Amino acid sequence: NRRIILGSRPSGMPTKENFQIVTEAIPEIKEGEILIQTIFLSVDPYMRGRMTGIKTYVDPFEVGKVLTGGVVGKIVESKHSNFQEGDIVEGQLDWADYSVSNGRHIRKVDPNLAPISTALGVIGMPGLTAYFGLLDIGKPKEGETVVISGAAGAVGMVVGQIAKLKGCHVVGIAGSQEKIAYLKEELGFDAVINYKTDQIKQALKTACPNGIDVYFDNVGGEISDLVMRFMNFHSRIVLCGDISQYNNEKIEYGPRFQSLLVTRSILMQGFIVSNYSKRFAEGYRDLAKWVSEGKLKYRETIIDGLENAPDAFIDLFYGKNIGKQLVRVSNE
Numbered sequence: 001n002r003r004i005i006l007g008s009r010p011s012g013m014p015t016k017e018n019f020q021i022v023t024e025a026i027p028e029i030k031e032g033e034i035l036i037q038t039i040f041l042s043v044d045p046y047m048r049g050r051m052t053g054i055k056t057y058v059d060p061f062e063v064g065k066v067l068t069g070g071v072v073g074k075i076v077e078s079k080h081s082n083f084q085e086g087d088i089v090e091g092q093l094d095w096a097d098y099s100v101s102n103g104r105h106i107r108k109v110d111p112n113l114a115p116i117s118t119a120l121g122v123i124g125m126p127g128l129t130a131y132f133g134l135l136d137i138g139k140p141k142e143g144e145t146v147v148i149s150g151a152a153g154a155v156g157m158v159v160g161q162i163a164k165l166k167g168c169h170v171v172g173i174a175g176s177q178e179k180i181a182y183l184k185e186e187l188g189f190d191a192v193i194n195y196k197t198d199q200i201k202q203a204l205k206t207a208c209p210n211g212i213d214v215y216f217d218n219v220g221g222e223i224s225d226l227v228m229r230f231m232n233f234h235s236r237i238v239l240c241g242d243i244s245q246y247n248n249e250k251i252e253y254g255p256r257f258q259s260l261l262v263t264r265s266i267l268m269q270g271f272i273v274s275n276y277s278k279r280f281a282e283g284y285r286d287l288a289k290w291v292s293e294g295k296l297k298y299r300e301t302i303i304d305g306l307e308n309a310p311d312a313f314i315d316l317f318y319g320k321n322i323g324k325q326l327v328r329v330s331n332e
């Protein structure tokens with residue numbers, strides 16, 4: 001059983017040296033436990049925060065201990081009355097070939113509903129993040145303008161498509177021409193801005209002639225400083241994440257836009273998806289329905305091999321993924 005452990009805490013951009021791979025025997029399970037073979041592993045930006053030794057809303061990873069994250073896997077042995085051998089499940093498990101669980105917070109995945117990888121993406125945590133953040137905090141109304149940063153990522157592309165379903169004018173911000181083309185041509189975004197090559201301020205002005213009613217922010221930093229200048233009276237800013245800051249050793253201070261929030265009566269609210277855990281069933285239901293109806297498309301970037309999980313994680317910070325970044329650890 002190969003396991004990936006935190007070798008050292010990153011300073012700045014994480015590197016492969018921060019990770020180590022160890023091999024141990026496949027664990028034995030006790031009464032009330034299940035043994036899960038990993039099929040897909042999710043790599044997520046928030047894991048960067050856990051690698052820094054500071055407690056936030058989740059405990060930090062410990063140096064020398066196995067990393068954990070979203071996993072879809074198959075039960076290969078069960079001593080738990082609710083689970084059978086062969087069941088496909090999803091949960092927070094080890095970055096390893098095999099994990100042991102007592103079944104708590106383990107969700108069964110229906111392989112007939114959609115490809116099982118979607119349980120880590122569009123019909124999983126990122127999909128729920130998009131769904132509740134946009135609908136509950138952003139509250140987009142038909143005809144309004146919704147701007148999304150990190151628009152070609154796992155969360156961002158779901159946000160944009162739900163906003164389109166709600167009849168909004170949707171503008172995405174992303175970091176490559178391939179991403180821009182995908183969002184416009186495949187997902188029907190009304191406009192997309194390449195923050196690496198376009199003049200962001202001018203491009204926003206052109207793309208949002210009626211100003212911005214909802215800003216769904218995945219990246220923070222300079223991009224957000226510029227977007228916020230175009231926010232309308234009574235607009236909403238949904239703070240989902242600020243990946244542009246995750247590798248900073250020192251906190252960056254941006255322009256002071258509080259006065260804008262005051263004079264334009266803007267609501268700015270952060271959230272974490274687990275705030276909505278009591279309503280997850282509603283989110284899963286709608287997301288699965290939209291996927292099955294072809295109204296919600298998804299894309300995944302899949303890297304093969306557990307040993308390549310650190311690369312897949314580091315790639316997030318170089319924007320190499322389009323849609324959900326996954327690692328395929330074994331075949332279904």
Ligand code: NDP
Pocket residue numbers: 044045046125126129150151152153154155156173174175176179218219239240241242243244245271272273274316317318319320321322323324325
């Ligand atoms: P993504 O699939 O969007 O992957 C990360 C993307 O971020 C990259 O592809 C890259 O795209 C972009 N990026 C990386 N570095 C920068 C940078 N310096 N400036 C601007 N963009 C950058 O990840 P997720 O969809 O999983 O997550 C998106 C955001 O949502 C993250 O901030 C994450 O932490 C947050 N999140 C929050 C949750 C919550 O509960 N609040 C839950 C899940 C995620 P590009 O090529 O466009 O640069």
